[in-house]
Amino acid sequence: KDLPFAKTEYSARLKKVRQAMAAREIACLFVTDPSNMAGLTGYDGWSFYVHQGVVVTHDADPLWWGRMQDKAGALRTVWMDDDRVAGYAEHFIQTTDCHPMEDLVQYLGRRVGVEMENYYYSAKAHAVLAKAGVDTIDATALVNWCRAVKSDAEIGFMRIASRISEAVVVGMAERIAPGVP
Numbered sequence: 001k002d003l004p005f006a007k008t009e010y011s012a013r014l015k016k017v018r019q020a021m022a023a024r025e026i027a028c029l030f031v032t033d034p035s036n037m038a039g040l041t042g043y044d045g046w047s048f049y050v051h052q053g054v055v056v057t058h059d060a061d062p063l064w065w066g067r068m069q070d071k072a073g074a075l076r077t078v079w080m081d082d083d084r085v086a087g088y089a090e091h092f093i094q095t096t097d098c099h100p101m102e103d104l105v106q107y108l109g110r111r112v113g114v115e116m117e118n119y120y121y122s123a124k125a126h127a128v129l130a131k132a133g134v135d136t137i138d139a140t141a142l143v144n145w146c147r148a149v150k151s152d153a154e155i156g157f158m159r160i161a162s163r164i165s166e167a168v169v170v171g172m173a174e175r176i177a178p179g180v181p
Contacts, residue, residue, distance in 0.1 A: 003042050003079055008015050009153050010079050013040055016166055017145040018058055021113065025083060028109035029056040032120040036143040041080060043071040048120055051089055051100040060084075062077075067093065067100075099129035113139030158169070 003010075017040065021029055032053040039045050041054055043060055053064030061084050064074045069086035075085050088103035110133065115121050117140040129136060150158065 001042075001076065001079065001120070003077075004157070005153055009034050009151060010040065010042065012151065013146065014062065015057070016054060017098055020144055020146055021055060021056070021058070022144050024113065024137070024139065024142070024167070026113035026137060026142075027058065029053075029113040029142065030104070030108065030115075031056060032115050033118050033143070034120065034152075035063065036115070036116040036147070038044075039147050040143065041072055041074075044077045045070055047073065050120075051088075051104075051125060051141060053104070053120075055104075065107060093111055099128045101125045104130065105129065105132045105134060108134055111135045111137065113137050113142065115140050117141075 001140070008083045017029070021027070029039065030053050031037055032051075033075060034043075036149070037052070037054045040056065043064055047066060047070040050067045050070070052064075052070065055063040057067060061080045063084050063086060064078050064080065065086045065088070066074065066085065068089055071085055071087035074087075077084055088100050092098055092100040092103060092145055108129075112129070112134055114129075114136045116126070116138045118134070126136065
């Protein structure tokens with residue numbers, strides 16, 4: 001797998017998240033924010049128009065969970081072994097008869113931290129988990145705060161990005177003239 005960061009970087013991030021989970025007595029965390037998913041697993045896909053997420057526990061590698069057709073992308077972009085990638089069936093998509101969270105329940109504990117104030121975690125998703133007997137705790141921004149202090153590897157990428165941005169601005173400034181579209 002061609003990961004943007006070394007596995008040691010992902011391990012360090014996961015360690016910070018697990019420490020934050022332990023401080024809040026969260027044994028299982030369901031992460032739905034795409035940037036948080038990418039930060040913990042390397043997952044890089046524009047599939048957040050359907051339910052997906054990462055399940056983090058204290059005793060196993062994270063589990064990427066999402067639509068079956070997006071599983072191939074996860075297998076190519078996450079650092080975890082292939083058995084830590086799970087897909088749910090198409091019959092869960094856009095139906096009133098069932099919901100993807102009904103599939104997710106099999107991977108969760110009974111008490112789960114969720115990013116409640118998040119665009120990617122819907123009221124319906126929350127209701128389905130509650131109906132299935134999952135006790136949820138608000139873990140909004142838990143991962144975000146762990147990501148706030150950047151590692152040397154992240155700062156290196158940020159420096160590269162800033163040099164690219166500088167080159168774009170300089171290049172545009174050199175071409176700007178009256179009448180140039």
